[in-house]
Amino acid sequence: MNKLKATAEYVLRALKNAGADHAQCSVSSGKKEEFNIDAGEFSLLRSVFNSGVSMKVLKDGKMGQTFINSLEEQDIDAAALECVQSAEASVPDESYCIASLTENADFEDGTTHPDRDVFFDRVREFLADIGKEFPSIMVEQIIAEYTEGISVLANTNGVLYTQKNANYSVGAMYSAHNGDESTSFNSFGIDYTDPDQRIMDMGDSREMFARCEAELGMRPLEGKFEGVALFAPGCLDSMLSTVLDNFCSDSVIVEGTSPWKNAIGTKVADESFTLRVISHDDRVVCGERVTDDGYISEDFDIIKDGILQDFCLSEYAARKTGLTRAPSTSGCIGVTPGKIMLAELIDSIEKGILVCRFSGGEPATNGDFSGVAKNSFYIENGRIAHPVSETMISGNLAAMLKNVVGISEEVSCDGTCVLPYVAFGGITVSGG
Amino acid sequence: MGWFILLNDYILKYADGAAQHTEIRAQQAFNRAVTLVGGNLVSNTRTRTGGVCARVYKNGLWGFSSKGEYNEESVRAVLEAARDNALFMDRKLSLGKPPIQTAPPVQYETTLTFKDVEQKTLIDYASAVDNYIKTKYPGLASRTVSVRSGCIEKILHTDSGSFAHQLFPRTYYIISMAAETADGDTVELFDIIGGGYGSFCEFYDDPMQHTDRIDALYEELMQKKEGIFPEAGMCDCIIGSAVAGMVAHEAVGHTVEADLVLSGSVAASNLNKQVASPIVNMVDFAHTALGKPAPLPVYVDDEGTQCEDSVLIKDGILVGYMNNLESAAHFGVKPCGNARAYGFADEPIIRMRNTAVLPGKDKLEDMIASVENGYYLTRTANGQADTTGEFMFGVCMGYEIKNGKLGRALRDTTISGVAFNMLKTVDMLSDTIEWDFAGFCGKKQPMTVSMGGPAIKCKVNIGGR
Numbered sequence: 001m002n003k004l005k006a007t008a009e010y011v012l013r014a015l016k017n018a019g020a021d022h023a024q025c026s027v028s029s030g031k032k033e034e035f036n037i038d039a040g041e042f043s044l045l046r047s048v049f050n051s052g053v054s055m056k057v058l059k060d061g062k063m064g065q066t067f068i069n070s071l072e073e074q075d076i077d078a079a080a081l082e083c084v085q086s087a088e089a090s091v092p093d094e095s096y097c098i099a100s101l102t103e104n105a106d107f108e109d110g111t112t113h114p115d116r117d118v119f120f121d122r123v124r125e126f127l128a129d130i131g132k133e134f135p136s137i138m139v140e141q142i143i144a145e146y147t148e149g150i151s152v153l154a155n156t157n158g159v160l161y162t163q164k165n166a167n168y169s170v171g172a173m174y175s176a177h178n179g180d181e182s183t184s185f186n187s188f189g190i191d192y193t194d195p196d197q198r199i200m201d202m203g204d205s206r207e208m209f210a211r212c213e214a215e216l217g218m219r220p221l222e223g224k225f226e227g228v229a230l231f232a233p234g235c236l237d238s239m240l241s242t243v244l245d246n247f248c249s250d251s252v253i254v255e256g257t258s259p260w261k262n263a264i265g266t267k268v269a270d271e272s273f274t275l276r277v278i279s280h281d282d283r284v285v286c287g288e289r290v291t292d293d294g295y296i297s298e299d300f301d302i303i304k305d306g307i308l309q310d311f312c313l314s315e316y317a318a319r320k321t322g323l324t325r326a327p328s329t330s331g332c333i334g335v336t337p338g339k340i341m342l343a344e345l346i347d348s349i350e351k352g353i354l355v356c357r358f359s360g361g362e363p364a365t366n367g368d369f370s371g372v373a374k375n376s377f378y379i380e381n382g383r384i385a386h387p388v389s390e391t392m393i394s395g396n397l398a399a400m401l402k403n404v405v406g407i408s409e410e411v412s413c414d415g416t417c418v419l420p421y422v423a424f425g426g427i428t429v430s431g432g
Numbered sequence: 433m434g435w436f437i438l439l440n441d442y443i444l445k446y447a448d449g450a451a452q453h454t455e456i457r458a459q460q461a462f463n464r465a466v467t468l469v470g471g472n473l474v475s476n477t478r479t480r481t482g483g484v485c486a487r488v489y490k491n492g493l494w495g496f497s498s499k500g501e502y503n504e505e506s507v508r509a510v511l512e513a514a515r516d517n518a519l520f521m522d523r524k525l526s527l528g529k530p531p532i533q534t535a536p537p538v539q540y541e542t543t544l545t546f547k548d549v550e551q552k553t554l555i556d557y558a559s560a561v562d563n564y565i566k567t568k569y570p571g572l573a574s575r576t577v578s579v580r581s582g583c584i585e586k587i588l589h590t591d592s593g594s595f596a597h598q599l600f601p602r603t604y605y606i607i608s609m610a611a612e613t614a615d616g617d618t619v620e621l622f623d624i625i626g627g628g629y630g631s632f633c634e635f636y637d638d639p640m641q642h643t644d645r646i647d648a649l650y651e652e653l654m655q656k657k658e659g660i661f662p663e664a665g666m667c668d669c670i671i672g673s674a675v676a677g678m679v680a681h682e683a684v685g686h687t688v689e690a691d692l693v694l695s696g697s698v699a700a701s702n703l704n705k706q707v708a709s710p711i712v713n714m715v716d717f718a719h720t721a722l723g724k725p726a727p728l729p730v731y732v733d734d735e736g737t738q739c740e741d742s743v744l745i746k747d748g749i750l751v752g753y754m755n756n757l758e759s760a761a762h763f764g765v766k767p768c769g770n771a772r773a774y775g776f777a778d779e780p781i782i783r784m785r786n787t788a789v790l791p792g793k794d795k796l797e798d799m800i801a802s803v804e805n806g807y808y809l810t811r812t813a814n815g816q817a818d819t820t821g822e823f824m825f826g827v828c829m830g831y832e833i834k835n836g837k838l839g840r841a842l843r844d845t846t847i848s849g850v851a852f853n854m855l856k857t858v859d860m861l862s863d864t865i866e867w868d869f870a871g872f873c874g875k876k877q878p879m880t881v882s883m884g885g886p887a888i889k890c891k892v893n894i895g896g897r
Contacts, residue, residue, distance in 0.1 A: 043494060048498050050500060069480075082551075083478070086477075089476075090476050091473055139695075140692070185820075257573055316474070361845070365617075365618040430665060
C-alpha cells in the first residue's frame with residue numbers, strides 16, 4: 001500500500017508540474033484468478049494482473065480526464081501532460097470540482113489469501129451438484145473468480161483514502177433441456193467471502209435451477225390482458241436500475257427530462273415501497289466505501305414509504321442543478337421486504353405473470369417500457385399455471401411504482417443487492 | 433511501432449516444452465471521448481492502455497495470463513503463468529484430449545497507420561455541432577453530442593508460426609435529441625453520424641458537413657412527438673435496413689456461434705435444415721463484403737487463423753456455424769477466424785465480425801405498397817437474443833402502414849419473435865444493404881462488431897403500450 005501511496009503522490013506532483021490548478025487521482029493494483037466452464041466442462045484458468053491510474057485535473061476552471069494502466073513514472077509523466085492539455089482544450093464550467101477534504105480513512109473488506117485448490121474443488125463440486133440435483137440443466141457457462149485489489153484515491157485538497165478488498169464470485173448461465181425442447185437461458189451471480197461454503201447452498205442457486213427446470217413445457221399465452229407482474233428479485237434489480245437511470249441519474253436531471261425532476265419530497269411510489277442504497281449492509285460483499293467523486297460512501301434512502309428522498313447525482317450534477325450530491329454512487333440496492341409470504345402473494349393474484357427475466361428495449365424517457373418476459377410463468381386464480389414463451393409485457397415504470405400490489409417477506413441476497421419479490425398491477429401482457 | 437518487434441524472440445526464448453500450443457499477444461489501445469450534454473462538457477477523457485498476454489493449451493485445457501506492462505520480464509511472467517495455469521488444470525482434470533489442430537500458419541502485416549488528433553479537435557467539432565443544433569432547434573428538451581475516436585493495435589505470435597500485426601481504428605459521433613410532447617412526455621431519438629474504420633481526421637473536417645443528417649433526425653423527432661403506439665400482437669412488418677443488422681447479429685448470429693451451439697442453442701438441431709425462406713442468405717464477413725471493404729475488417733483472428741467469410745444461411749438453409757480452433761475440430765470443419773479477444777487481458781472467444789443478411793431484389797417502395805396493415809420499423813436502440821432463437825429489439829422509430837402507404841409515426845416499442853420462425857415468413861428483401869459499424873457486442877467481453885442487412889418484410893410480434 002505504501003508503494004501505491006507514493007505513486008499517488010507522484011501522480012499529483014506530475015499533474016501540478018504539468019500545470020494543473022487542482023488534481024485528483026486514483027491508483028490501483030490487483031489480481032484476478034478465474035475458472036471458466038463452457039458447455040458444462042472446465043475450459044480455462046485465467047490469471048490477470050491489473051494496475052491503473054485515473055487522473056482528473058482542473059485548470060482555469062476547465063476539466064480533463066485521463067486513464068492509463070501503467071504505474072511507470074515515464075508513462076505517468078506523459079499521461080499527466082496529456083490530461084492537462086485536454087483540460088486546456090476544454091471549456092470552463094463552475095460546476096467542475098474535485099472532492100473536498102472531510103475525513104481521510106483506510107478501508108479493508110473481504111477475504112484474503114485465497115486457496116486456488118480449495119476454490120477449484122468448490123467449483124467442481126458446484127458443477128457436480130448441478131448435474132446431480134438438476135439433471136435437465138445444461139450449464140452454458142460458469143465464470144468463477146477470485147479478485148483482490150488495493151487502491152489509493154488522493155487529491156490536491158489533501159484527500160487520501162486507501163482501500164483493500166478481496167472476494168469470490170460465481171456467475172452461472174444455463175438452460176434446461178428435454179430432447180429437442182429448450183428453455184430460455186437464465187443466469188445469476190453470487191459474491192461471497194467464505195470459500196468453505198458449498199456454492200449450491202448460497203444465494204438462490206437451488207431455487208434458480210429448480211425454476212429453470214420448471215420452465216420446460218413453456219407455451220405462448222393467447223391474447224392480451226391487463227394484470228399483475230410479479231417480479232422475481234433478480235429481474236426486479238434490473239427494472240429498478242432502469243428506474244434510477246431514467247428518473248434519478250445525472251443526465252436526466254441535468255437535462256431536465258426526468259419525470260421526477262421536481263418530485264423530491266413527493267409521492268412517487270406506493271407507501272409500502274422503500275428503496276435504499278445499502279453498500280454497508282452486512283449481506284453486501286465488499287460494498288462501496290468511497291464514492292466515484294472521492295467522498296466516504298454512506299447508505300441512503302432514494303424512496304422512503306413511497307416518498308422520493310434523493311436523486312443519484314454526482315457532485316458535478318449537484319452543483320449544476322443546485323441539488324444534493326448523493327451520499328453513495330453504489331449500485332447495491334435494497335427494497336424493504338413486505339409482511340406477506342411469496343406463496344400468499346401468488347395466492348392473491350387473479351391473473352398475472354411471474355417475471356424472472358426481462359428482455360426489453362431501452363425504456364422511453366417517460367418510463368414507457370415493453371419487452372419479452374423471459375423464464376416466466378403465467379399466474380391464474382392464485383396459482384402458477386404454466387411457463388410461458390413469446391410473451392410480452394408493457395407498462396410505465398413511474399406508474400408501476402405507484403401500483404404495488406404486494407411485496408414478499410422473503411428476500412434474495414446475492415452479495416450485491418437485497419431484494420424481495422414485488423408485484424405491480426396495471427401491466428399489459430400480450431401473447432404471441 | 434517498434435514496441436512489439438521482440439515478441440517473436442521472447443516466445444522462442446520462454447515458451448515451454450510442456451505446452452502443446454502457445455499464443456502470445458501484445459496490445460495497446462488509445463481512446464478519446466468527448467460528450468456535451470445540453471452544451472455542458474460532461475466527458476473529456478483520454479485513455480491509453482496496453483499490455484501482453486499468453487495462452488497455453490495442454491490436453492484439452494487452457495491456461496491464460498496477462499499483465500499491463502510490455503517488457504521482457506512481463507512476457508516471461510505471462511508465459512510462465514499461462515503454462516502453470518494449463519498444467520494446474522491438466523493435473524486436476526486429466527482430460528487427456530489430443531493436441532489442438534492449429535490452422536495453417538499465416539503472416540499478416542497491416543499497411544494502416546492511425547493518425548491521432550488532439551483532444552481540442554474533438555471538442556471544437558462537438559461544440560460546433562452542438563451550437564448548430566442549439567441555434568436551429570431551440571425548442572428541444574435536450575441535446576447530446578458525443579464524439580468517439582480510438583484505435584486498438586494488436587501483435588500476435590503463435591508457436592505454430594502465425595504472425596499478425598493489425599490495427600482496428602474506429603471513429604464516429606452520435607447526436608441525441610429529445611422533445612416534449614403535448615401531454616408532457618418526452619420522446620427521444622439518436623443517430624450515428626458519419627465515421628467508420630479510421631481516425632477522426634479521415635472522416636471529419638467540417639462540423640457542418642452532416643447537417644442534412646441532423647436536420648433529418650430532427651424532422652423524425654417531430655413526427656415521433658405526434659406519434660402513436662402500435663397495436664400489440666403479431667403483424668406484418670418491414671424491418672428497415674437500419675434495423676436488419678439486429679436480425680443478423682442478435683436473432684440469428686448468436687445462436688450459430690459454435691460455443692453456444694455446444695451449449696444447446698436452437699441451431700444445434702437445425703444444421704442443414706431449412707430455417708428461413710429460400711430468399712434469405714446470411715454471412716459473417718471477414719474483411720470484404722459484397723465487393724467492398726467490410727466496415728470492421730479482420731484479417732487474422734487471435735488464435736492465428738486467417739480470416740475467411742463464415743457462410744451461415746444459404747438459400748434459407750442453415751449451412752454453418754462460427755468457430756474457433758476447438759469447435760472447428762469438434763465439428764470437422766475449417767475454422768474461418770472467428771476467435772477474437774477485445775483487450776490485452778482477454779482470451780479469444782468465438783465472436784462475430786461483420787454479420788449481415790444479404791440484400792434481395794425488391795424495391796423498398798414495392799415492399800411498403802405490399803402491406804395492407806402493418807408497420808415500417810426504421811430505427812432500433814438495442815437488441816437481445818436467446819439460445820432458443822427468441823429475440824427482442826427495441827424500436828425507437830417507425831411508421832404505421834395502411835393500405836400500402838406510410839402513415840403516422842410510432843412511439844418507442846419492442847418487437848420480438850423466434851428467429852427461425854420469423855425468417856420463414858420473409859417474402860421480400862430490399863436490394864440495398866445498410867451497415868451499423870459502431871456497435872459493441874457483449875459476451876463475457878465487449879467486442880467491436882458491425883452488422884447489416886436490407887429491409888426485410890416478415891411477420892413479428894410487436895409490443896404496444
